[in-house]
Amino acid sequence: MLILECPYCGVKAEETELQPGGEAHLKRFGPGSSPEDFEAYMFARKNPKGVHFERWRHAYGCGKWFLAARCTATLEVFGTYPAQSPEPPADLVNKIKAKRPEWKGWK
Amino acid sequence: MKRYSVFAIAREALRYHTGWERAWRSPDPKPAYDAIIIGAGGHGLATAYYLGKNHGITNVAILEKGWLGGGNSGRNTTIIRSNYLQDSSSAIFEKARSLYETMSQDLNYNVMFSPRGLLMLAQTHHEARGYKRTVHANRLQGVATEWISPQEVKKLVPIINIDGPRYPVLGAQYQARGGTARHDAVNWGYARACSDMGMDVIQNCEVTAIRSENGMVTGVETTRGAISCKKLGIVVAGHSGVLAEMAGFRLPIESMALQALVSEPIKPCIDVVVMANTVHGYISQSDKGELVIGGGTDGFNNYTQRGSFQHIEETLRALIETFPIISRVKMLRQWGGIVDMTGDRSPIISKTPLGNCFINCGWGTGGFKAIPGSGWAMAELVAKGEPGPLAAEFDMWRFKEGRFIDESVAAGVAH
């Protein structure tokens, strides 16, 4: 039963107040994109056993989507940040590197 | 191998059962095999079994990182059915169901396949139309299912509440030959049979790397040393993504926790398997008397075999509404299993970018019922290098083409 802090309203929301939204930082491929790119956008997922960047919506709260860095093996949460982020904030990435030296990075 | 029978038991009883031999050997890995199957769960063991039985390939190792049958095939709700909508699904699930019918005899191990009947309740008009569609599809597929009335449902399950008021039962899709089997027995029966064919079932042997040269797998690194092989089959359910990454390709898969629970054992009160998809619950009663109850899937990526509480809660709510008497029964144990979900929630039995590497995964919440059919189809793929009809539609390239095998119409929730 996860707790994630919504970066918008600051509420430490619990899982039942949230709606999961899958892998974060996916690039949308539209008309004209190659079959490979479109398939990757639709289906290929990192699904790592470890650090995962993912989307959550504070559905029973302010209604905003936000992003979280979470370990899928220990459920440790490294941080949350606004959905309007093309990539994870540098300080968060550094924090994770410090905690998980073996981590290969988010890309 | 000593055959199991009532006479064998009588004989052994006289010497205090000191004469029983091992159900399967526990050998050290050999340096090389014709084929390595990664994953000694039901699907992996069945794959190996049919490699030997159907294709005569017995120089096989089945590698298991923990104890055999310790994954989803040992922690599921044991439901067996084949009342699917799409032809490709019905084909493989019905093949599996029919193999379950004779499994105890084939393996000389009583897997307690119990075709006690399976009901899918229709509690909205929309759902009723959906199930009638499946029954019509099953007619064409030769899968024996029927549409039955609320009164017939009540006859099969006297403790059910068909009157609602919220979700009155409008009827049900009934598969009389659906049912359950003892999940551990399926794993153990296959392991024993594989071992008997001379295959090596190697437990506590985790694959740490997959070695390949110019597009072909040459072997695997394991916690018990390097082993080379001519062919590799990856059959590891929840960890498919991790293995695929070792092999250098990515899967349309996400791993999530699926919840289940059992009640304390009570005297028999529900003889068939009942699935109520509108209210998200399914239930059956084991031969031990426990109510075996399936919950929902957490919507987020998760590799811990622990789940959240709210899905258990949601399921039990629905079941009390449908079976009011269970309110005073107690939950004995709850657990989670890691299921791998594909883009269309249907499995993948497929060649991979590596020429001699094959993968069987993505069974999501419904893998147990498929075990023998899945093994049968995977064995054919590994043996011949090309899929037979059972596996043909389940290749991993269907997503690129948009060629979905979508069962969502037939089963709204975990099955």
Add this chain to the structure above:
Amino acid sequence: MSTRLSKGGRLIDRAHAIEISFNGKRLRGYRGDTLSAALLANDQMLVGRSFKYHRPRGIVASGAEEPNALVNLGAGARAEPNQRTTTTEAFDGLVAASQNHWPSLDYDIGAVNNLAARFLPAGFYYKTFIHPRPAWKHLFEPIIRRSAGLGKAPAEPDADRYEQVYAHCDLLVAGGGIAGLQAALIAGAAGARVMLLEQTAHWGGRAPVDGDVIDGKPAEEWITATLDALGKMENVTLKTRCMVAGVYDHGYVLAEERVADHTPGDGRPRKRLWRIRATRVLSATGALERPLAFAGNDIPGVMLASAVRDYVGNWAVSPGDRTVVVTNNDDAYRTAIALKEAGLEVPVIVDARAQANGALPQKARAMGIRVEAGRAIVKVKGGKRVTGVALGLMAGEGAVLEEIACDAVAMSGGWSPVVHLWSHCGGKLTWDRARAMFRPDAARPPLTQDGSALVIAAGAANGALTGAEALADAAEAGVAAVKSLDLKAKTTPIGKAEAVEEAMIEPVWMMPQGAKASLRMKMWLDFQNDVKVSDVQLAAREGYQSVEHTKRYTTLGMATDQGKLSNINGLAILADALNEDIPAVGTTTFRPPYTPVTIGALVGEARGEIFQPLRRTPMQGWHEAQGAYLEPVGLWRRPYCYPRAGETHEQAVNREILNTRANVGLLDASTLGKIIVRGPDAGRFLDMLYTNVMSSLPVGKCRYGLMCNEQGFLSDDGVVVRLAEDTWLCHTTSGGADRIHGWMEDWLQCEWWDWKVYTANVTEQYAQIAVAGPKARLVLEKLGGMDVSKETMPFMTFAEGELAGIPARVHRISFSGELSYEIAVPASHGLALWEKLVAAGAEFGVMPYGTEAMHIMRAEKGFIMIGDETDGTVIPQDLGLDWAISKKKADFLGKRGQERTYLASPDRWKLVGFETLDGSVIPDGAYVLDAGTNDYGFRKAQGRVTSTYHSPTLQKGIAMGLLRHGPQRMGEVVEFNTMAGGTVAARVVNPVFLDPNGEKQNG
């Protein structure tokens, strides 16, 4: 015999006698008794039958670990199976019955299994019942099933209420023994928000019975004083009868409070589920005593030494007059001493250790108790109760040296910390060789969301078994907890218990050491499931070597006590059989709940009327008053039809349709989703969302639109209204409002966050009513207030104004194919408008119509229905909706997906109409047969029906469906299959059956 002692009993109130009934027998007890205490006080040694062999079973324990004493408690709507008598508080009028026997507890036919026990070893059923094949289903399994289970399933719905409650705390302390009290006191004093939960009705745990002396006084005084101090702290919550069931990730804790279990029917909720968020959890859950494995250790009268002590000390009940004590540690001597002090006989203490010279053995000897060191119980004599024991050498194979008559045996195999809460979330254990126990490994705790330790173990739960050790350990744990919460520990009194020097335990997993097979077959490990030493050894021999395999193969630890008594002994036997170290074998996984939790309690308030939210439109009450037949649509319940007296649903539906087509009908369309979209980029946004162009829609006009997901599959449809230059109103399907609003917000927040667009879901702000039929305009004109003429309000336009004095937005849109107005008014006026329409429409023959009439009328018009024509695999092109898919737009959601080969294939099934040749109705879900079979050997199909009805308007069966190359096959006759096995012939026709040129709707 077991009986009530004349004095003592710290928990009973002799002033309040109660009467209970067991198997119809009336028994006397006292307030404060557990059901076990009351049964033993009345010499009820035999309380049940075991699962497999139906062996006689007596009470073994005094707490949650009890495997045998399970009863059917209560009757009728308050009947509950498998209630543990050891944790059931007795009350006047309590009714209980024993389980798993026929015809009676004393004479149980099932006991034949016991005679055959030798032929029914672990896993025997895997090895037999294999031939002949049908026999399993028809003969063997039915027999096994009939004997399955323990308690009877309740026959009636539950009469009790339950509820849940959420709580939040810094520190949750599980266990109200002296360790829990001490730790809570420290955390409370430091200002932490503390919850201290105790599963029994009493504080202090074992300390008072074990005779602990704290700060120079009897433990009871320290407990009372500490409780007073805690009670004065505002930041501390104390709860008894509250069992911590499970620890989940991120500090989530479930606890079950037995509010009114002991006062049934007093109106309070029977149980309350606590859903707690704790920053840290302190596990002070104590330890459980282990049985010893010797032949006949399952005979009624053989009990845990600590339990015997509890019954004497807490309830003044002696399990026997002559009790033999058997042990491998000093603690059990406390039992012998307690019995002696209570004036009972202890013929001998059998100590498996070579010597017994500790302080307690000395004291026992001094009291004149015979102590036999290096000895073992070879076997217990007796059937339904103990009659004696046979003794031999511990080191031997079972040769009997001496027989001693007795009526009870108190056994102690040492203690195991209760590590469940530590383990639920992944905490690891370490094997303490010296103390022969698994205890929490502080170096590998379960983690919380920030990666720090979630659980801290304290006292006996941490392996600190004696009172002195436990208090010291708890004090440390309490301080550690305070530190981990970034609080300052205040100086807090730490209880000091007198240390009693105890000699080391010697691990004994089987007695005697070299016992032969015949004895090992009588040594029980799991009393409820009948798992014996020989079964575990068999599992090992057969290669079920993983502890999980052994558990599953033998069912060891799978009973209702989940192995609380049997697991450690079992895996020690396994380790021995495998020549492995105990830690190498490891334990099975600990799963919630700690003890079984009532399903009703897990669900709380959510049952009956409030089991799920029910969404009601402003006119819902009116529909119900009219006796409408309602159908669930999402969480709504919409009128399916309004049957009149003597009408079937079908007749009602037909009447409603014919009346709407001839006169005028009213439909409650309030459930339709309504989403306002506004902003400079709103048009651009909607052009991405819909397959067709919305930016070009003129203000004041309506346009039908389709939405697809990124796969390209059709997901929703509805009419879009241009309210103003920068404002649109999007109608969605009834089920779709929240989903589509979320979909919009997802794209605006996560993909196009620089676009200037705001959305608002105003679905519930408006009641919406469709007034449809040739006389619709007359009705509206009668209401007055707006010009609804064809000229000022042509088809697919809307106007805002006042109808009958109610502010309204009137749309000229039609889903029925009739002249139709959809009127939206503020929900607070919905019922008023509806009633005005009913009144004004009376002279025009107005009638309400339901969803089924709506479905049929739209089918007569060939309009598609999301969920009928679509199922998540259908694209707009399949439905001949190409006209609604913009060719000139560079991009819209789903466009790329639809370009994929399989979706672009010319061979996809496409929408057509079907007319049966004989006028009958094509069955729901029927498929169009094709020649031949496919690769699977299945009969081929070339299409399927998606909507099929009897059209009262056309007096025949009409249908819509998908057919390969459908539109090119007009006039062709095809065959549908039926469930009965036959076929129905139908002609392929245009799906628009009625008014193809739309004169009616445009009129």
Add this chain to the structure above:
Amino acid sequence: MAEPVSALGGAVFEGFATVREIGPLGMITLRAKPDVPGLEAAVRGAVGTGLPARRQMDWAKDRGCGWMSPDEYLLILPHAEVGRALAGIEAALKGQHFLAVDVSDARAVFRIEGEKADQVLRKLAPADLDAMAPGELRRSRIAQVAGAFWAGEGGYTLVVFRSVAGYVMGVLTHSAQPGSELA
């Protein structure tokens, strides 16, 4: 014109706490970023308060403004004044990017009163009531539906969607049953 009707017509339950459905209450959803020129003036004009801080509810007698999200406010005012207020906002924010809509009838409002009013909510909402700041507007879950609530005047005010008013009354009633006090 007919009087507006609230969802439950003012239903009441007297348990260990009193549960009352109140309203109809005027409510406006105002979506705009706080830095929109004239926003503060528009809000002041409509309900007489300034822009509330994050998760705060500001009051001017019976009128209020609550922070719902970084770009959404909930204005509360007498039902009859909503039209005028909306017109005022439209005028004040002309040319700006914003959205203001009447949601008065999309909501049902409850008062939970009495010394133990908090216990009724504790049984239904996963939110930590003790951690709520004075004047905080908390959006959370009420059993199985969304709800927003704040404390004040000897109790709590709870706002939910109109269609589930009956359900919410049901769970509130269940939770306020005499004899089910938590302590």
